[in-house]
Amino acid sequence: MSSSSSLAAAFFRRRNSWKPLEIGFWIASVGVAFLLPAQQLLLSEIAILALFAVSLDLIVGYVGILSLGHAAFFGVGAYAAGLYALHVSPEPLTGLLAAGLLAGVLGFLTSFLVLRGSDLTRLMTTFGVSMLLAEAANQAAWLTGGADGLSGIVIDPIAGLFEFDLWGRTGYLYSLGVLFLLMLAARRLVHSPFGLSLKAIKRNPRRAAMLGIGANRRIVAIYTISALYAGMAGGLLAQTTSFVSPDVLAFHRSADVLLVLVLGGVGYLYGGIVGAVVFTLLRAWLSVVTPQYWMFWIGLILVGLVLIGRDRLNLRFLFRRLRPASRAAELAREQA
16 A cells, blocks of 8 residues: 555544543433433434434535535425425334335436525425425325325334333434434545535535536535435434424424534534534524524524624634733733
8 A cells, every 4th residue: 555545544533432421421411311310302303303404504614515405305304304204114114214215206307406696595495395385285184184184194113112102212212313314424525535525515516626526516415415314314203203294394494403513513523413502502592582582582682693703702712812912911920
């Protein structure tokens, strides 16, 4: 093996290596299932929203494609999982796979629309696809239940052993397990040569093309994978709640997941997870403290993030800001 190949292999091994903070995060995620037994339903909601946010981060953070209609894939996955359980089989794992595959097919078909035009065109295209599907779900009452939604969904125990309970513990651990496995795959993907080529396309598409990196095929591939992830998040929602309504295709789903990414950070997978935790906990707390105005406070926090800047919230930045002040104080004491 040549020296350049050895260096490249070492580089990718280093990027794929697990950090202590990552390991601690996943251990803590399992631990809260036992430390907070009364909050399992909220934890399950966080895990599903985190997977949805990770799916959006794959296209926003790595190729710079903004979407106002990512709920289209989330909703298709939710309906697919619900219909699969009602008409094919209540087995959860195959139903979740069917949800992801159907959403992935939709992502592949619509990815060619995303290739056309600028960012504004992409925003309108993704928004339009989502609205079309939302109206189709509302009108096709014979299939989707219309405005009443799909009810009566029954999901078998996972692997015939772990039954879904009313308290949500099985649902949370199931959602967390799916999130963990898909995060493993996403980590591997973005830290691979393919992931680096996506970053090159995001930074400078023309220069990437000059280097022989074909943008269109890579955009189609990552958009399809992103749709598959979003569909599996929707499938998890359908399976853990045993209900699907047109709300899964509503615009606020796409807006919320964009807000989650802004709160957590774009372009490093865990930002979606952190943002989901922050957003869900803030929403739960503010909706109790100020039920009518909780969105106002979240909007205020968002404006504060924009004005202050995310970097200024970094501890390393604060340390650098405080260090000159501490040195000045030491000089003042010495002169005194």
